[in-house]
Amino acid sequence: MRLLALNLENFRNVEAAGLSFSGQRTFFWGPNGQGKTNLLEAIAFAGVLRSFRFGGAESLVMHDASGASLFHRFQGDDGNESEVLLRFDSKGAKHVELDGERITRLADYVGRFPSVVLSSRDFRLVRDGPGERRRWLDVTLSTSSSAYFQTLRNYHRGLRERNAILKRGGGDAELDAFEASLVPAAVELTRLRREALPELSDLLAERYGTISSSREKASLGYKPDLEDADHATVAGRYLAGRERDRVLGSTRRGPHRDDFRFLLDSRDARHLASEGQQRGLVLALRLAEFSFLRKVCGTIPILLVDDALGELDAERKANFRKLLPDDAQVFATGTIHPAESGDSEAWEVFRVNAGTFELS
Amino acid sequence: MTPGFENLLKGLKSLPGLGHRSAERIALHLLVEKPEGLDALIEILRTAGTSARACSICGNLSEDEKCSICGDEEREQGKICVVERVPDLFAIERSGAFRGRYHVLHGKLSPIRGIGPAKLNFASLRARIEKGEVNELILAIANDIEGEATCHYLSEEIVGDRDMQVSRIGFGIPSGSGVTYADEVTLRSALDARRDFS
Ligand SMILES: [Zn+2]
Numbered sequence: 056m057r058l059l060a061l062n063l064e065n066f067r068n069v070e071a072a073g074l075s076f077s078g079q080r081t082f083f084w085g086p087n088g089q090g091k092t093n094l095l096e097a098i099a100f101a102g103v104l105r106s107f108r109f110g111g112a113e114s115l116v117m118h119d120a121s122g123a124s125l126f127h128r129f130q131g132d133d134g135n136e137s138e139v140l141l142r143f144d145s146k147g148a149k150h151v152e153l154d155g156e157r158i159t160r161l162a163d164y165v166g167r168f169p170s171v172v173l174s175s176r177d178f179r180l181v182r183d184g185p186g187e188r189r190r191w192l193d194v195t196l197s198t199s200s201s202a203y204f205q206t207l208r209n210y211h212r213g214l215r216e217r218n219a220i221l222k223r224g225g226g227d228a229e230l231d232a233f234e235a236s237l238v239p240a241a242v243e244l245t246r247l248r249r250e251a252l253p254e255l256s257d258l259l260a261e262r263y264g265t266i267s268s269s270r271e272k273a274s275l276g277y278k279p280d281l282e283d284a285d286h287a288t289v290a291g292r293y294l295a296g297r298e299r300d301r302v303l304g305s306t307r308r309g310p311h312r313d314d315f316r317f318l319l320d321s322r323d324a325r326h327l328a329s330e331g332q333q334r335g336l337v338l339a340l341r342l343a344e345f346s347f348l349r350k351v352c353g354t355i356p357i358l359l360v361d362d363a364l365g366e367l368d369a370e371r372k373a374n375f376r377k378l379l380p381d382d383a384q385v386f387a388t389g390t391i392h393p394a395e396s397g398d399s400e401a402w403e404v405f406r407v408n409a410g411t412f413e414l415s
Numbered sequence: 416m417t418p419g420f421e422n423l424l425k426g427l428k429s430l431p432g433l434g435h436r437s438a439e440r441i442a443l444h445l446l447v448e449k450p451e452g453l454d455a456l457i458e459i460l461r462t463a464g465t466s467a468r469a470c471s472i473c474g475n476l477s478e479d480e481k482c483s484i485c486g487d488e489e490r491e492q493g494k495i496c497v498v499e500r501v502p503d504l505f506a507i508e509r510s511g512a513f514r515g516r517y518h519v520l521h522g523k524l525s526p527i528r529g530i531g532p533a534k535l536n537f538a539s540l541r542a543r544i545e546k547g548e549v550n551e552l553i554l555a556i557a558n559d560i561e562g563e564a565t566c567h568y569l570s571e572e573i574v575g576d577r578d579m580q581v582s583r584i585g586f587g588i589p590s591g592s593g594v595t596y597a598d599e600v601t602l603r604s605a606l607d608a609r610r611d612f613s
Pocket of ligand 1: 470471472473474475481482483484485486
């Protein structure tokens with residue numbers, strides 16, 4: 056899959072821009088804070104309809120504007136073109152159109168235009184708490200399967216309703232009613248994660264093997280919050296937790312507390328790995344995500360590289376380039392022009408300055 | 416802003432589906448742009464308010480204590496189709512596939528929106544069941560999380576251990592969408608293909 060054109064209107068700091076891309080390698084070059092990452096974010100939006108930024112999607116709409124829009128023209132691997140139009144208002148509400156038709160069932164849409172983001176902040180996936188890891192897992196698996204997307208939505212909707220009952224001090228009959236659909240969603244969510252993680256883990260091990268010169272074996276270990284995944288046990292857990300949850304005003308246990316660990320030779324990499332090993336692990340994770348989505352979505356995802364090379368020395372940069380799949384379209388950002396950093400790739404370079412873009 | 420305008424704005428904003436902007440537009444339209452239409456509209460609202468109401472048995476829109484469906488002796492007595500809202504009832508009526516009676520809940524359970532069992536029209540359904548009028552319940556309620564929970568509540572709390580057939584339509588209605596927007600053919604097959612719910 057390739058992105059041929061992107062139009063932005065009132066999106067973050069971009070008032071209006073229309074860009075078309077001719078090659079497989081595009082570089083957004085300019086000082087920090089000018090809007091380079093906004094472009095990558097705009098491209099990725101067509102995939103999962105949410106921001107990849109840590110900390111959410113506040114101020115997607117330019118200050119003082121009533122709404123923002125993004126328009127993408129993609130070319131599939133078969134040569135067919137499709138157009139995606141997204142509109143946001145200041146509350147983030149979305150309107151999605153594919154080839155001129157409004158999409159009402161997002162489950163039918165997700166996974167059509169996958170992209171993978173490599174960011175210099177990815178190391179947080181290893182070092183930070185479980186929230187970012189869960190988010191990564193949910194976005195990756197939602198992109199790969201509409202069943203996962205639907206199950207995740209049902210689970211979270213049921214969870215919000217259950218929490219509202221707990222906060223209002225609602226009765227057991229109401230909790231029964233909502234747990235009746237929450238429990239199957241919890242069981243299914245755990246099952247789908249348990250099924251997908253070994254595949255992601257194998258891909259990660261393979262990629263890590265090529266990145267790292269050392270011999271240790273990398274893997275991912277699933278840590279489900281509810282270990283026993285059968286329906287009756289899970290139902291019993293929610294039932295038994297009611298009294299505690301009423302005091303807390305929220306649901307304490309369940310797949311919304313799941314986590315997974317990065318392991319190096321079965322040892323937890325969060326505390327025991329060096330910084331270099333941790334960077335290698337998240338890079339391997341992103342490349343594993345790329346291979347995984349490529350296989351399950353049946354199209355070549357777009358790679359978005361957000362300043363990920365900034366801190367690498369020339370040799371590591373060269374190694375990294377070798378890992379970029381030849382047939383993937385790559386969009387990268389950086390503060391140094393690729394020609395000056397001795398990059399031999401034939402980049403199409405846009406200069407980014409205060410939300411404007413100029414082919415350089 | 417004048418106090419009168421502000422009051423009107425507040426009143427309009429309390430209506431479902433009206434945000435601040437639309438309420439403002441309507442208020443300006445009524446008071447400033449087209450004030451000549453205001454008296455006629457007040458009259459229409461007053462007449463509708465005194466003549467139309469909820470049927471005391473099923474909750475359907477009615478001009479009398481009892482709606483035309485509850486008063487129709489030709490229709491099957493013991494078969495009740497439970498819907499969320501009056502437009503859902505209209506949609507099923509248009510399909511012509513159902514000849515029993517109805518019960519309108521006026522919503523579905525949604526704690527997050529502050530809708531608990533006390534806010535729905537459950538009490539009069541319980542009364543109908545306790546009178547022994549009902550031998551079959553057909554639940555025509557959206558198949559999203561809130562709809563699922565509402566069906567579960569109905570079957571556990573309202574029907575309970577009573578010997579009664581409870582089924583749920585669903586076939587062909589897209590997950591997460593309601594009855595009103597399903598076309599007639601889909602509704603007919605959804606009614607024919609209802610499944611036991613317990
Ligand atoms: Zn009636």
